[in-house]
Amino acid sequence: MKDLQAVDILLVEDNPNDAELTERALRKSELGARLALARDGAEALEYLLSGRPRPRVVFLDLKLPKIDGIEVLRRVRADDRTRSIPVVVLTSSQEERDVSECYQLGVNSYVVKPVEFDKFYQAVSDLGTYWLVLNKSPL
Amino acid sequence: MTTPEDVEILLVEDNPNDVELTLRALQKHNLATKVFVVKDGAEALDFMFAAGPYSRRKIENRPKVVLLDLKLPKVDGIEVLRRLKTDARTQHIPVVMLTSSQEERDVVDTYNLGVNSYIVKPGDFSHFVHAVSELGIYWRSLNKVPY
Numbered sequence: 001m002k003d004l005q006a007v008d009i010l011l012v013e014d015n016p017n018d019a020e021l022t023e024r025a026l027r028k029s030e031l032g033a034r035l036a037l038a039r040d041g042a043e044a045l046e047y048l049l050s051g052r053p054r055p056r057v058v059f060l061d062l063k064l065p066k067i068d069g070i071e072v073l074r075r076v077r078a079d080d081r082t083r084s085i086p087v088v089v090l091t092s093s094q095e096e097r098d099v100s101e102c103y104q105l106g107v108n109s110y111v112v113k114p115v116e117f118d119k120f121y122q123a124v125s126d127l128g129t130y131w132l133v134l135n136k137s138p139l
Numbered sequence: 140m141t142t143p144e145d146v147e148i149l150l151v152e153d154n155p156n157d158v159e160l161t162l163r164a165l166q167k168h169n170l171a172t173k174v175f176v177v178k179d180g181a182e183a184l185d186f187m188f189a190a191g192p193y194s195r196r197k198i199e200n201r202p203k204v205v206l207l208d209l210k211l212p213k214v215d216g217i218e219v220l221r222r223l224k225t226d227a228r229t230q231h232i233p234v235v236m237l238t239s240s241q242e243e244r245d246v247v248d249t250y251n252l253g254v255n256s257y258i259v260k261p262g263d264f265s266h267f268v269h270a271v272s273e274l275g276i277y278w279r280s281l282n283k284v285p286y
Contacts, residue, residue: 084250099285103231108255110283123281130277134270136257138247 006053007036012044025124041067057131062091147173149202164271180214204278209238224253
């Protein structure tokens, strides 16, 4: 992670394959997205609460080492410095309990990772376009 | 346009031109069949809480997304958002602001109230159509709701 440089997307993902695929899909879609990667929930919170420039969106996995995604979301929403940052949960979990809890905690969007390679790739590129081109994030 | 029971997208918009344009954009991707349109903030709240003229509607027939303008007659968009996001029956329903306002104050206020996304209406016709269809596809297909 590059220090103190503004990024567009903070990707919180412990699976190196998913992280690489996500990075590749975003690069391919030519959004020019600057990406930072956090490999567990503690690293994500450290990044977001360290006073670095805010990312425009956070893509957050749920099952993460150290601090899980639900807890990351809870803390992001509980802190005035990070409350308004758009957070999209990007997970393989389709469990109703996870979906409900994330919405209750104020997630902006919940996207289930498609299992199939091509569909995963397409979903990430659609996500990038939506949150970086179409959506307006608070400064 | 659809019936109040069979709604996937609730469009809250008082400007008839924008309604027309939005429906046309959604039509292109077969997204228009389940859109219901209400024309002011009071009607939006009646619809969502199954009150007033919508008292026979089942509140559990939730839209997958609410597209909400900011400047609305009777009750403005900020107040509609506040009511939806502070009521346990509606707080988990995705709300997307679709507005011409680019003011940072509006952006920050709506995010702090829990808006799911904020989209500035493109002034240009073809960009508007493109934005609306992208947004329809995203909230209808990619995003998962807990109901």
